[in-house]
Each structure stands twice: as structure tokens, then as C-alpha cells.
Amino acid sequence: MILFDRRTFRAFDYLLLFDLSLLFGVGVLLVASASDSGHFQRQIVWAITAIIFAVVVSAIDYRKLISRAYELWALAMFVLVGLLLFGPVTSGTRSWLNIGSMGVQPSELTKIVVILALAHYFSELDPLPFGTRRLFVAAVLVLVPFILVAVQPDLGTASSFLPILAGIAWVAGIRYASAMRLTVASVGMAPFGYFLLEDYQRARLLTFLDPGRDPLGAAYQIVQSKIAVGSGGLVGTGLYAGSQSKGNFLPAQHTDLVFAVLGEELGFIGVTLVLSLYLVLLLRVLQTARLARDRAGAYIATGVATVMLYHLLVNVGMVIGFAPITGIPLPLLSYGGSSALTSGIAIGLVISVRNRRFLN
Amino acid sequence: MNTVGPWRPESSKGSKGRHWGLIFRRNHSASNDETLESPIVLSRMRRRIHLAEGFVILMVTLLLLGFWRLQVVHGEHYRELAENNRHQSIIVRAPRGLVTDRKGSLLAANRPAFNVAIVREELDDRDATLQWLADVLNVTPAMLHKRLDQRQQGIPVFRPIVIAGDIAPSLVPAIEARSFEYPGVLIQSEHKRHYPKGTVAAHVMGYVGEINAVQLAAWEQDRYRMGDIVGQLGLERVHDSLLSGFAGVEEIIVNSAGRTIRVLNQIPPEPGNTLTLTLDARLQEQAEALLEGKKGAIVMLDVNTGGTLALASAPTFDPNMFARRFSQAEWNAVTNDPATPLQNRALQSAYPPGSIFKLLVAVAGLEAGRIRPETTVTCTGGGMYYGQYRSCNAIHGRVNLESAIGRSCNVYFYELGTKLSREQIIEVAQRYGLGAQTGIDLLDEATGILPTKEWIAQALPPRDGNWYLGETIGLSIGQGPINTTPLQLAHMVATLATGLKMKPYLIEKVESSTGNSRSRHVPHDQAIEVDLRPDHREALLAGMRAALKPVTGTGRRAANPNYDFGGKTGTTQVASAVAAGPEEERPEGLRNHAWFVGIAPVEKPEIAIVVFIEHGVGGGVAAAPVAGQLMTTYFEATEETKR
DSSP states (O other): OOOOOHHHHHHOOHHHHHHHHHHHHHHHHHHHHHSOHHHHHHHHHHHHHHHHHHHHHHTSOHHHHHHTHHHHHHHHHHHHHHHHHHOOOBTTBSOOEEETTEEEOHHHHHHHHHHHHHHHHHHHSOSSOBOGGGHHHHHHHHHHHHHHHHTTTOHHHHHTHHHHHHHHHHHHTBOHHHHHHHHHHHHHHHHHHHHHSOHHHHHHHHHHHOGGGOTTTTTHHHHHHHHHHHHHTTTOSOTTOOHHHHTTOSTTTTTTTHHHHHHHHHHHHHHHHHHHHHHHHHHHHHHHHHHOSSHHHHHHHHHHHHHHHHHHHHHHHHHTTSSOOOOOOOTTTSSOHHHHHHHHHHHHHHHHHHHTTSOO | OOOOSOOOOOSOHHHHHHHHTTTTSOOTTOOSSSOOOOHHHHHHHHHHHHHHHHHHHHHHHHHHHHHIIIIIISHHHHHHHHHHHHEEEEEEOOOOOOEEOTTSOEEEEEEEEEEEEEOGGGOSOHHHHHHHHHHHHTSOHHHHHHHHHHHTTTOOTTSOEEEEEEEOTTHHHHHHTTTTTSTTEEEEEEEEEEOTTTTTTHHHHOOEEEOOHHHHHHSOTTTOOTTOEEEOSHHHHHTHHHHSOBOEEEEEEEOTTOOEEEEEEEEOOBOOOEEEESOOHHHHHHHHHHHTTSOEEEEEEETTTOBEEEEEEESOOOTHHHHSOOOHHHHHHHHSOTTOTTSOTTTSOOBOOGGGGHHHHHHHHHHHTSOOTTOOEEEOSEEEETTEEEEOSSOOEEEOHHHHHHTTOHHHHHHHHHHSOHHHHHHHHHHTTTTSOOOOSSSSOOOOBOOOHHHHHHSOTTSTTOOOHHHHHHHHTTOSSOBBOHHHHHHHHHHHHHSEEOOOBOEEEEEOTTSOEEEOSOOGGGSEEOOOOHHHHHHHHHHHHHTTSTTTOTTGGGOOTTSOOEEEEEEEOSSOHHHHOSGGGSOGGGSOEEEEEEEEOSSSOOEEEEEEETTOSOIIIIIHHHHHHHHHHHHHHHHHHHO
16 A cells, blocks of 8 residues: 555655754754753654654555554554553553553544544535534544543643544534534533542643742743743844753653743744744645645644644644643654654555545 | 536625636636636635735734744843843851850750751652661652642742752662662752750740741841741840841852852851850759749849859750751640640749749848848737738747847738838839849840839739738738749749849850950949848848758758858748648649748858759758759869869
């Protein structure tokens, strides 16, 4: 099923791959600045592996994957259940699967599986505008992994499954009225969700609503992150010269708060450049959705764009105090192998969709 | 899958007409195995994707605006905060000043104390670590969990949190030896106030404790901080500014773990002054031992300086308790004890002086010319005064001033009372310091009560501002509305002995950490002349010597044949003998108070002493022997040093 013909090469989305590689490159620099050489070297390996994955996956016909989407989904759920039952506890969660000396987080790869499953489901439907009833099966496809990951517990990653459904359903043609009803309903449910949160999560949420509440406790990350970003000013302190990241005032600075390091060291100009790279990436993925030859392809691209946007908004919003602390990484920039590989595969899928817009 | 077939178009107006006809048309380049979407479906999808693209652009723009505000608009502010993050001023607490007795033996010092602290960020396994600590410290792990939970509120994860304070020093190596196995466990050391002699001079020393909000607001603003240990009672409190020293500051650059990267500036702390007290630890210890099991007070003054040689109050407490973390139960035991161990009976409580007051009535009589030392009165065991029969403690026959004081004859003073006015007596009492604080450097000194005009005016009914002549007779033997503290009486006797009123004091010398020292006691020229005529003074001293005469002297049990002691006993009624029955059979609370004031040597006085025993029954029996032993110790010690 892997095929490279001349047309594929000519149609290959070099821009997207280039943009992806640039962002990975910025990420490697930031991880090097925010952490030690061990992390830096591993991040280089992961970034390169992820780019290779993107190229390899782009050569796979996404329709083959779509046709196996439910099997892949079932396999992923099997792994997640196994992880809950037998997985090792790392940093208080059962989210890591050790393969040899490597640790991967199956929950990250599950995002791809959820995108494929939803794309498959919605592409099988009549292409008619639909209401909430059609969402039932789709909701199962999303809520099962949501629950399995939420109880690991990793609510941050689990929460990223929900917007995938919203994004794909939107493009697939959910009625405006239904979309509105669902939005209102989820806002209405939010207070009940509050009771399901752990104490520290509630503290984070309250801190988000009132940052002055507990500046040394739950608000510590928000306060420190804003100080680091704000002190960067227009041009930043210069790469590797951030006083806040060098003094370790930023917690989780090479993972969840890597964007704060960017803000401090490269300033508003650096932030603008990197956000532009993300904007190009997202718009390119959405353009792919528009140009896709079939609905399944469009849904895949939409799903990828949605999950990327969600991570971008929540992670970067958290850095400047726009969103509560959730502990989810920023794709392409944050340190982490599972996240990098997932992003590579996701972008590879999008390129695959784009490459085949003329092909049959 | 085919998209062919009738379907209901979207209700959106734009799509209706334009695309209706396209539904049934096949897609453009399709010539293969799979059907492509119909144009209407594609166009609807594309419209929605366009909206999504607009959403993405909007969101990224919003993020950029957020960064603009944070970095460009408020950049300066955050740069300042970032600087503050790295610069830290660490307060280095000053060691509290030492306190010694007059001979240099330590009454208050500092000892190292060890606390176990947890750095949450570095913990590997909280449960296992606390379990191990609980085993070492012999407490329950649940208690450590609870403490950590309570104390971590609002504290960043990299700051140490104390979960066990002041552990036994022997446990320190046991914990430090395994610090590699259990990261995040820290031993912190600090200084704790320590009173090596335990309860000795507890009421004088007082105790220390954490500064409270009221003190923080009222005291020198830039000197004290939250969490400072300050004096809360006694000298620790009164002379806190001498003892607490000045905290130093270390300005450092730190990383987030609080670890110092570089020291910028260092101002070392200035330790508190060393105080040398006028107290003599040996006399103090003996005085407290003699009061053991009783309620009462002992004060011994150096009559020539006003220096306080001993100042004891019983029951007492261990000030070391307050330096530890003590439990609520321990605190309640001390504060709710009906015997009020925290109360300094030597100066915070006033009692009727009884016959001790006769000394001042004699002074008033002599000065008013109503008596001369050789004036005699015949005691028949009592007499009628203003329609009331008043008794004496014995039938003394003919007594002069010397024997009247020596045998504590009431009739002599009743007779004198008929010749004196209340005002004359009060004037003398005030001149000798009664009814006012002595001014010793301890807090909450009682003033006592004197029946002054002001007191009579505001006294409770049925008095209605009246003073009855019969009351002057009672006042002549120290009864009626008159209360004095033991310290006031010691002060009064010291003044009688020298004719100079010297303020009692406790601090002999203040020595700074740099070695500068200064004397604190009141110089002689600040003493107040009480205009005691030498012959009057001789007569009173003769009476006090007579009180220690064998057989007849009421204070004979204080006498020591080797020394020239003088004194005066006092027994004050708590309940009338008629109502309460014989002394020894009464419940303790109704028994009489016992007083003894002493002076030695009578020839050339050096010390004055007062012994007060609450419900001690009789001054001659309960108080006099105690005073005698203490005066003996004083002179034996003086002779030892001379040899």
C-alpha cells in the first residue's frame, strides 16, 4: 500500500513538512535551553524520528487506515485497559508503557486512533445535515478512551479527545441548532464536572479564575510563567539567557511551560514568529481538509487541526494566564517522545490526504 | 457509497437555489473505483472549514494580543518581578542575649534545636518516607501526614516544611545517615531559649514565645517580623529590646529550589546583650526550695543599692515549657491552675500587711511627736476604742516602743492610733512607697491599697465617703482597707534601714556582643531622702532587734546567735477567729497569712528581706524561720568570699 509515484512527489506538501520541521527545530532549541543535554539529545532523536514518521505515514494510503479504523480503535482500547490493570505507576499515573528502555504514552497515540475512527464513522453517514442523534456512536468512540485515560489519571490528555469530535462533527455538517444546543448543554454541565475534579485540579481552576488567590501554592505556575513571559519584553533576554528558566523558577519548563521559556528568551518577536508557524501549519491542514478528495480525508485533516489547535490554545493560553493549568504539552515544541511521534504521524496523515487529492 | 438520491437541503438560504441542480451530477475528475462527494456536500463542508480557518486566525490573534499585553505593555513590571524572584533577602536571626546571676551562673541561654523538614518537590515516595520518619521519631505516620497537609497550604513545593520540631539530638544522625535513600528530608537547626536551672527565677525571667499579631503591630516596626521569638513575660518581655539583638540580612541570588547561587551582600546579625542580674542564684534557689509546696513570695534586697538578691514566688513553672512546642493540655494545666503558677506573688498580688505596718505607724507617731522612743503604755490585753473592744495577742504590761515592736503589742499601737489622724499615717505610708509601684523592671506590678482620700471617695457603699475614727485604730495595726505587695514591704524595710528610698532593680550590667558594658542600677544620688531622723531610725531598728530576742520576740525563730538580725512579724486575719474557729482546724483558705520582714545586720544594714506565706497561719512560726535561714545563707556566703 505504500506507493511513491511521480505525481505523489510533485504533489507532496513540502510546505507542511518544512513548517513541521521548523517547529521541531525551535522545540529542540528551547528544550536545550530549558533543560540538560540529555533531554536535548533525546529530543533531537524524537524530532528526527517524528519527521521520518511523517514522511513514511504520508506514503500510506489513508483510506486503508480508515477501513481498519475500528480495529485500530479496539486495539487501542485494549492497550489502555491493559495499562490500567497492569501498567507501572509513573509520577502517580498509569499512563506509561515501557518498551525496552523506552517509555511511550499510548494515550497520545490514541488521539490518532480516535481521529481515524471518527473520520470513518462520519464518512459512512449520509452526507446530510444531522442532529444530536447521529452523534451517539461517535460519542461512544470518544468517551470510552476519554474515561480510560481520565482514570489513569491524566485528565489533560483525556480532555483533548472531546474537541476532536466537536471539530469533525462541525465539518461533517451537524446542524447549527444542534451544535448550539450541545454547546449550551456542555456549559451547563460544567459545574457538575467541577465535583468530579481532584482537589488540586479544583485549586487550579479557582486559581485561574482568581490568580491572586494563592500565589505560592496552586497559582505558582501561572504567576511564575507570566513573570517569565512578561520579563522577555519585545526582543527577549536571548536564547539560553533567561533568568527565570535558568534559575528553575519555571516548573515543568521543558515540557508544559516550554512556551514560557520561548517568551522569556526570544520575546514578543520570537512568540510572533512561532505562533505564525503554528498558524501556517493549522491553515495548511485545514486547506487540506478543504481540498481532500473524499470526506474521510477531510475529516482526518479536520481532526488533526482540531487537536493541534486545542493543545495550542490550552497550553499557550495557560502560559499567559488565559487558560487554567492542565498539564498538557504543546505539540512540536514540548519535550516528549510520545507527543512528538503523535504529531509526526498526524501531519503524515494530513500529507497523505493532500497527496491523494488527485490520485485514486 | 453513493450520494445520489433526494435529500433535504440545508435551510441556509444561499445554498438552496445555487446548488440544487448539482446534486445529481457526478463529480468532475471521477473515473475510478470510488465515488467522490457531490459538489453541494463539498461546498457545505468548505464553508464550514472556512469558518474554522477564521476561528483559527481569530484565536491565534487573541493569543498574540495576550503576549503583546504581557510582554510589551507590562514588560517592565514583569522584569522587576523577575529580578525579585532571583534576589532574596534571607533574615538571619540574632542569638538571644544570655542572662546570668550576679556571680555569672547562667539563668537563660540558647541551645541548638533540630527540626525535621520535608521538601515536597524532592520526595520520591511520600508514604514510604513518612512511614520511615514515623518509625524513627516514634510517632504515627498519620500524624506526620496530617501535619504536612496542614502546613503545606500556600507554601511552594520547593520550600522546606517542618513536620517535627525539636527532636532529640540523638535522632539526628539516624535521619541524616539515610538521607540518600529518602530524598526530600531535611534536618534544620535553630536556637531555642533554654533555662539551665529550670524553674529557678522563673517569675523574674519570664519566658519567650512567637510574636503575636498585636505585638507585631505595636512594637518597633522594622525590627520584628512574623515568626520572631520574643519575650512574653518577665525580664524576657521587659528587656526584649536588650535581649533580642538585631537580625542580620543575607542578600543572595537563588534558584527556584531556594539554593544559593551567589551571595551579594551580608549583614551579620547582632546578638542580644548579655544581662547580669542582681539576683544571687544560690539565694534564689534556696528561697524557692523553702517555698516549695506553699503559696507565697520571698524578696531580698540589697538595702544600699536597691539591687534584688532574690525574688521568688510560689507555686512556680518551668519556662522551658514555653520554648518547646507544648500541647494545649500543658498550656491549660498552667493557665487554668487555681494556684495560678504564672502569677508573680512578690509584686502582682497585694495582701493586708498586718503588724508589719506598725513600723510605719511608729514612724508617724515619732514624727508627729505623739510618742518618743521611751514613751510607755501599759498593756492589759486589750481595751475599748470608740465603743469597740479590741484585743491584744497577750498581756504585755508596761511596754515602750522597742518592746512594743519586739512583742508586737497591739494595745501600744491602739493608743498611738488614738493620737494620730488617718492622714498622718497615710502620708508616712506613701513616703515609704506603699500604695504605688516600686518601679522594678517587671510588668503588671500591683499598687496595693491605701485608705487615701481618693480611695475613700470612690469606695463601695455603705462607706459613702466616710472614714470612722475606729478605723484609724485598726489601721494602726495594719488592718482595714490596706493591701501591700511583698516587694513593697521589702522596699519599705530597706528604706527604713537606710533612710534612702532606692528603686529596686534587677539588671546589674548590660554587656553588648562587642564587649561594651554599662551599669543599669540607679545611682545613689537618684535615691529619695525620706527624712528619717537618725534617733527615730535607731529606735525602730532596736525594736526590730528586740523582735528576734529569745523567748519574748515574736520573730525569735528567725534569729541566729552568730549574726545581728532584726525583723518584724505579721499575721493577718483572713477570717475572724470567732467565725472560723481555731487556726489549725480551719480549711486552708481561711487560715491567716504569715509575714516576716527582716533586716541584717541591724548595726549596719546590708540586706532587707520579706517572707510572705499565703495562709501560713502565723508570721512568727511560718515566715520567720524561712527568713532566718536565708539571711544566714547570705552572711555565710559573704564570709566565704571574704576568706
